[in-house]
Amino acid sequence: RDESLDVDDLRQHTNYAGGYHSDHYVIEMFWEILKGFSLENRKKFLKFVTGCSRGPLLGFRYLEPLFCIQRATGTASEEALDQLPTSATCMNLLKLPPYQRCFHNALFVNYHVNFKNFALV
Numbered sequence: 001r002d003e004s005l006d007v008d009d010l011r012q013h014t015n016y017a018g019g020y021h022s023d024h025y026v027i028e029m030f031w032e033i034l035k036g037f038s039l040e041n042r043k044k045f046l047k048f049v050t051g052c053s054r055g056p057l058l059g060f061r062y063l064e065p066l067f068c069i070q071r072a073t074g075t076a077s078e079e080a081l082d083q084l085p086t087s088a089t090c091m092n093l094l095k096l097p098p099y100q101r102c103f104h105n106a107l108f109v110n111y112h113v114n115f116k117n118f119a120l121v
Contacts, residue, residue, distance in 0.1 A: 005042040005055060007035045010067060013060040018071030026099055027069060051089035065092055072097040 011022075011031050020027050034045065043053040049067065056062035072083060072095040083097040 005039060005046060006059070007031065007042065010055065010060045013063065013066055015066050015068040016070070017068055020069055020071045020096070026071075026096065029099075030069065030096065049087045049089065049094045050092050063092060067092045067094070069094045069096055071095075 014022075016022065016024070016027065034042065037045065046055065047053040050063070060067065068091070070093055072086065085097065086095045087093060088095070
């Protein structure tokens with residue numbers, strides 16, 4: 001299990017807040033993008049949001065608290081593209097700005113593959 005990170009399992013055991021839900025277009029794109037990441041970048045992402053690059057041994061249902069994606073404050077506008085996602089690792093929380101449909105390039109491809117520039121709060 002150490003050599004994989006099951007995105008579908010994480011998705012199945014994720015909560016949403018701030019107006020996001022499992023069928024929200026930002027959330028759908030988020031999961032599609034995360035699935036396309038290499039194992040190394042999935043681990044970097046997991047470390048960014050949980051503080052650990054490995055998931056629970058028996059699956060993400062045992063992550064305490066469960067992973068949560070919360071809508072960061074702001075509107076789906078051009079200014080939202082300037083906001084960086086933030087995380088609260090003690091709560092396994094990703095605060096994701098309400099990016100427009102073009103956020104695939106703006107967020108994950110162009111400048112955050114290494115997760116070095118993400119802001120930790």
